[in-house]
Amino acid sequence: MAAEKILVVEDERIVARDIEKRLKKLGYVVPASVASAEAAIEKVAEVRPDLVLMDIRLKGPMDGIEAAEHIRTEYETPVIYLTAYADEATLQRAKATEPFGYIVKPFDERDLHVAIEVALRRQLSETAIRVALEKEKELSELKSRFWSMAAHEIRNPMTSILGCAQMLERESNLPEERRREFLYMIQQSVRSMDQLLNDLLEIGRVEGGSLKFEPAPLDLEQFCQRLVEEIQFSAGAHQRIVFHYQGDCERAYLDQKLLRHTLTNLLSNAIKYSLGSSLVYLDLVCTDQQVTLQVRDTGIGIPLEAQRHLFEPFQRASNVGKVPGTGLGLTMVKRCVDLQGGQIAVESEVGAGTTFIVQLPQHEPVNSQLQRTVSG
Structure with missing residues (x-):
């Protein structure tokens, strides 16, 4: 694990060098040591330290408290104040910036180490809490x-x-x-x-979590052929699904239920958004490591803007017109593909059709893996 970076802000050069030496001895990295508040703000933006040791009393138009407030607000970098003496008014100003600690000069190495470790652990905890709250807020907004x-x-x-x-x-x-x-x-x-x-x-x-990935031996060629016949029967004679396969697809090891959800949605959409009596194609390619399924139509296509949000709930393209749909089918497809550890991609052009490409890893039965391990 990389050592934490600590920026030293101290206008007394001898004191600054002593602090640098102690920090390096304790295993921290000191990317820089600066003597003014303005330089401190610039360095934080440049090196993004994990912690700043800030002298409260700095020479110049801006003191350490003003610099610390700016650093916390802009970069959320924790600050520990270094001080020899401060009046009540200065201490109240320092408290308002919510520092991560105070070290009173002169200090020993142990005090420095404890103050830094406490500040760094607090920063990690606060960051974790903040991320969790942001995720909870995003989830709440999504549900709403x-x-x-x-x-x-x-x-x-x-x-x-x-x-x-x-x-x-x-x-x-x-x-x-x-x-x-x-x-x-x-x-x-x-x-x-x-x-x-x-x-x-x-x-x-x-x-x-109630829909789980449960792979089992599957004759994928036969499965696809039967599914095509079912969907073809519902579609009627005016539209036809053309099925091609390549490779050894009789001994696949996939989740039949998730695969049915995926192909039913993709083929139904291809038929629904095709024009007139155009053909819909299902291509299957099987290898030892991967199964590739491609559903292709020559229908209305999907606008580029809609493609960016294609798998989000209730998202429908602007060119669907009065074609019925809930905007949930592709969301379900994406979830099913993800559960199987696969990938899905789309290629589409308005007026020229759409192609969905699903790639699923081949999962070996447990007994096959054991047999191979024993024989190896």
């Missing part, structure tokens, strides 16, 4: 935004259902075709809400 968006997404189909139901109730002489339109809108809104709730529950399982 998440549920606000969820409420918004649920409210839209509920409003549609209510409006259609009221029209059906008020207009008793509606033409049959118009009545069917309202019923169809109600059904679509219910399906939308059901999909949203399912997505929320799945993401909740991931975030709560």
Whole structure:
């Protein structure tokens, strides 16, 4: 571990040299020793020390207290004051800057060491607490935004259902075709809400830790072929999924459940955002160390700005128009890929289509690892 850097601010040169010598003997690094408050502020910005030993009484327009206040505010660097004597008013000013300690001159080596170690440990504790509080605040804001968006997404189909139901109730002489339109809108809104709730529950399982990575032997070629047939059946005859594979994909060792979540979302999106009767491609490449899955379409594409936030909850591109969706599918995909220790990338151009590339490491069964260890 690198030794802590301590900046010495002392305008009496002999005292400064003595402090430097003691610090180096104790194992600390002294990147510089300066004699003025202004020089101290410049040096802190330059060398970013872990601690500053600051003489309260410094010659010049700015004293050590003013310099310490600036250093703590701008750089959050802890300061220990060095003082031989100070009146009550000066001590009160020093307290207001929240120093990490005082050392009264003359001092011995033990006092110096104890004061420095206490200050450094306090700084570590305060930094850890500050980071934890910032993370808690970020998490709280994320949860608030998440549920606000969820409420918004649920409210839209509920409003549609209510409006259609009221029209059906008020207009008793509606033409049959118009009545069917309202019923169809109600059904679509219910399906939308059901999909949203399912997505929320799945993401909740991931975030709560109940969705775990459980790899098992898998004939990946057969798995993909069957999944393509299922999704193809739902998509209908106007869109077709083309499946290609390469390598030995019959003896993979992956999590089938996480893989199903991943491919179902990617293939469904590819179909949903494709144009007319365009093709969707699923390419599978298997090696001993890695499985690569590529889902490609020639649909509407994703704008560059949307790609930066693609895997965040409720994020939908500006060009999706009236195509239904919750903005949670790709969030789920990313979580599933992360759980498997994999990576996901996207290549897309508006109007030219989108390609998602998922790379998953091959995980060997425990008994295979043991067998290899024994035989080796």
